[in-house]
Structure formats: C-alpha cells, structure tokens
Amino acid sequence: MKLTPGKLAGLRAVSNERGVIAAAAMDQRGSLQKSLAKEKGSEISDAMMEEFKSLVSEVLTPHASAILLDPEWGLPASKRRAKNAGLLLAYEKTGYDKTGPGRLPDLLDHWSVRRLKEAGADCCKILLYYTPFDSKDINNVKHAWVERIGDECRANDLPYFLEFVTYEEGVDEKGIEFAKKKPHAVTESMREFSKDRYGVDVLKVEVPINMRYVEGAKVYAGHAAYTRKEAADLFLKAAAVATKPFIYLSAGVSNAEFTESLELAAESGVKFNGVLCGRATWKEGIPIYAKQGADAFRNWLSTEGVKNINNVNDRLKAATSWHSIYEV
Numbered sequence: 001m002k003l004t005p006g007k008l009a010g011l012r013a014v015s016n017e018r019g020v021i022a023a024a025a026m027d028q029r030g031s032l033q034k035s036l037a038k039e040k041g042s043e044i045s046d047a048m049m050e051e052f053k054s055l056v057s058e059v060l061t062p063h064a065s066a067i068l069l070d071p072e073w074g075l076p077a078s079k080r081r082a083k084n085a086g087l088l089l090a091y092e093k094t095g096y097d098k099t100g101p102g103r104l105p106d107l108l109d110h111w112s113v114r115r116l117k118e119a120g121a122d123c124c125k126i127l128l129y130y131t132p133f134d135s136k137d138i139n140n141v142k143h144a145w146v147e148r149i150g151d152e153c154r155a156n157d158l159p160y161f162l163e164f165v166t167y168e169e170g171v172d173e174k175g176i177e178f179a180k181k182k183p184h185a186v187t188e189s190m191r192e193f194s195k196d197r198y199g200v201d202v203l204k205v206e207v208p209i210n211m212r213y214v215e216g217a218k219v220y221a222g223h224a225a226y227t228r229k230e231a232a233d234l235f236l237k238a239a240a241v242a243t244k245p246f247i248y249l250s251a252g253v254s255n256a257e258f259t260e261s262l263e264l265a266a267e268s269g270v271k272f273n274g275v276l277c278g279r280a281t282w283k284e285g286i287p288i289y290a291k292q293g294a295d296a297f298r299n300w301l302s303t304e305g306v307k308n309i310n311n312v313n314d315r316l317k318a319a320t321s322w323h324s325i326y327e328v
Helices: 005-013 030-040 046-063 113-118 136-155 176-193 228-240 255-268 279-292 294-318
Strands: 021-025 066-069 086-090 123-129 160-165 202-205 246-249 274-277
Touching: 005 086, 005 123, 021 046, 021 246, 021 294, 030 046, 030 279, 046 066, 046 279, 046 294, 113 123, 113 136, 123 136, 136 160, 160 176, 176 202, 176 228, 228 255, 246 255, 255 279, 255 294, 274 294, 279 294
Parallel strands: 021 066, 021 274, 066 086, 086 123, 123 160, 160 202, 202 246, 246 274
Antiparallel strands: none
C-alpha cells in the first residue's frame, strides 16, 4: 500500500526514526475533569484543565514521538510540546450518547478535519465504542460514521487514526466474564476497520486480553481466563486480521499492567507498530495536581511520569516499523 504525500508526512511526524509510534495521550476530557474534581473536592476550571495538559505535554513529550490532545483544552498544551514531537488532535466529543442504546459517538461542533489541520494537527484521531455483539442497525450507523470521517481525512490528506474500545452493556468490563469475550471483540473490530472503505491509516487498539486474568502474570487477580500460552495466541490471532498498522492503547490500566501486556505482545511475536499511552503514564499524578498544585505536579511528572513513559519506551524495542506496510 502507498500513502499520499500528506498522509505520509503526517505519519512520519508522529513516529520516531525507526518508524515506530511512541506517542503520549492527553486527550481525556470528561473523565479527567471528574477525577480532578473528586480529588480536589471542587469544580475544575478551564484554566486548570489547560494547565494540567500543558504540564504533561511540556514534561513528557521530550520522551515521546508525538502527543494526542483535544482541541477543547489541549491547544495551549500543543504549543508546549517538544520540537521532536508530532501532534494528533481528537475530533470526537468526549463520552457518548447516553439517550439510547449503542454508545453512539458524535463529533465536536466547531471542528472539522480541515480545522484540525489548520490548528497544527499532523494526524486526526477518532474514538469509537464498538462491539461486534451489537445489533446490525447500531453498527451500521457506526460504520457509516467512520466512513464519513475517512473521506474527510482523504480530502484533507491527513492521516486517520481510529481508536475503538470494546464494551458490553450491563457487564463489568473489568471482570472475568468480559475478559473471556474481549479477544473476539477486539479481533473482529480490527478485522472490520482494516477494510479500505473506511480509509483508516492506523488502528489504535486495545490489548486483546485482560492481563489481570492471565495465569501467572505479575498483575494476576487470582482468577484465570487464559493461560499465558493462550493469551499469547490471542495476541497473534488479533494481529493476523489487521492489514493496517496498529498501535496499542493503555485503556486506563496501571503502568505495571500495560508494560506487562506489551512484554507479552513481544513474547508472542506480534508485529505491533507502537503505542498511544495516556493514563498509564500520568494518572497517578492527578491527586498531586489537585491537592498540591502545578509545581508539585511538574516535579512528579519529571520523576515518576518520565520513569513511567520510559518503562513503556523500553518495551517498544520490540515494536516494528509501519514503513514496510506502506512501502516507504
């Protein structure tokens, strides 16, 4: 597959010299506001959201190939990123439609792919809650939505990152029952959105297993959904259906859990192309910022945050370049 000049330039801007995407994620909005407010015990202002994101950008991007931000509170942070770091901007509204079934997505009212590009985006990113277990009607709405954005990205020659998060209504998505269904949900989502009709350039995917239910894992929760060998095979099975580059997201787990997942991915021989890692790097700093302020948070980021991102970077030695997929 060949990329157009704009898409190739955009992907290069968010990758390291090896063609691996080692990106930080700081596009959390609703969930971040709630977490900060809970720790602070009061409402969180726009200025505080901007400051939190700016500090993450300033301290962590010297150790990343790019940062993912939102255009609502993240634009000041985009100006504080290191010169080596590219910029991905989110295009979707935070959360999802709670008025009906299916966790349907929506786009930001005042933004378009053209406007994201004008704001300095090297790539456009979309988040979609998706499961193959949903009704055809619901998934048909989502497929058309992903296609429309794909066409918009093509028209503006901007790379398209699609992040999909699996779910099941009425089920504990951190529990063992969902852990058993997750590999199938992730695999089928990767298969679907690898299709050319969607125009997706990079798939941003969940680890197809829940590390806490892998027998013998360091983060093992005491109940097994899979043996280590089964988990490694599930990594390979999911990877086998992808025809586009894919990177792993940290999905809110701890740094220890995410890095162990990446170790298992490497052990299985999966050819993943990097990560977009958010909360596994900085979420433990939320109470520091909320209770002690900006300087204390900067100090925490400079020590623990940098240590966390370097833990992830160490595991990216096993990642492979996307160059061969796009014939660079």
